[in-house]
Amino acid sequence: MEINFKGKKALVTGAGKGIGRSVAKKLVELGADTVALSRTQSDLDSLKQEVPGITTVQCDLSDWDQTREIVGNIDNIDLLVNNAGVAALDKFLDVKKQDIDWCFDINYKAVFNVAQVVAKSMVARKSGGSIVNVSSTASLQGLEDHAVYCCTKAAVDKLTKVMALELGQYKIRVNCINPTVVMTPMGKRVWSDPARADPMIARIPFGRFVEVDEVVDSIMFLLSDKASVIHGVLLPVEGGLLTS
Template identity: 60%
Template sequence: MFSTTVTFEMEISFEGKRALVTGAGQGIGRETVKKLASCGAKVVALSRTPEHLQSLTVEVPSLETICVDLADWDATRKAIQCVGPIDCLVNNAAVALLESFMEITPANIDRSFNVNVKSVINVSQVVAKSMIDRKLGGAIVNVSSQASQAALADHTVYCGTKGALDMVSKVMALELGPYQIRVNCVNPTVVMTAMGKIGWSKPGKAEPMLKKIPLGRFAEVHEVVDAILFLLSDKAAMINGATLPIDGGFLAC
């Protein structure tokens, strides 16, 4: 008699790769930067808050940083054009300006779409052009939300931006795919970042949402980061144009 042991390796390496992460100062973006660096990538972190970039550099000394407001199209474009070739892009930056439908203001519509949608197009255009010119392909992951596919009270504009982001991503996948550039979305539920813990710690607010999640809990940051890295990696080489829920089954109900 004999026994056979099969070991399935899921180690992911980004050695020799350069990655750009937007919204890198806090939460999902910050942890994505740290995980990419630990997997061998040379990482460029973008944030509009210099203090966040300074503290992140202490944790990741090899980090390159860009401090710019993504809502500024021209300044962003100029900054991205100076960072050099990028193999992996994570469009994570977003704003959530919550208002009831009858109280929505034009300023918040503009700010939300400028950051959550226009900046993704802007940054991705610059990065994708370099990928195309280099003829080496690449991977882009856009951080969307379950709010792209489910109506949430007081989230009219936010839901609208994330729904737009999902479709922008699919068209990007269609048009950039022939250049071997893959584009995918991750669509998390509430995530337990430091800000998420503050916003969703009260039982009265959390319980109605938790009741809609079959797994009965919110997502941890590392669960979103792990999905991002998988989609960026060669392990996901045939995944393109997907929207991946990280929601414990919320969207399945």
């Protein structure tokens, strides 16, 4: 199945590291005029060295007004991947207000903010488009130490459903991808302890966590015309974890 994004312009948030970086690189490979957005300029600089044809934009997504200005100045976006995310892990009884604020600012409010700006432009241009929000299986199950993270991702899932309901009339497809633990540098760091990882892996019929390319390929499909009538879907990428 060939996917080609020639003639399309894409925006990827959280593109400096991990899944977002790989998504941005794959979009360029498939022909999209790609804008990579990240808070960390050094990550963007190294990405630009690897992929000279990519456009990089520095932005702190926790700043609502700055984000709206920066994203609003990126013209003619056809494809949006809301990937940026953070995790503050702690026992429910020990979670601090600043952890809740930080996670919701990035994991939920920034998704809402960026998508609203981009969707308004798509509507005004009558161009249609495709939006993929990156959530997690953590939205669909309870995980120890993940009280805040689980809630932010559940909010993204529900936002995806409402966006799909309201934006479908404008030919804007909105979907969500829900991977389990992905072997990004952050994933490896958080889940490197066998005491934490082994019980989770034991619940996955495939017996392993997810590789970055497996998530990227799923996102490319949802963005593409190959998924032309797939809309409002929460797509688990988890090796069967949710069957247990």
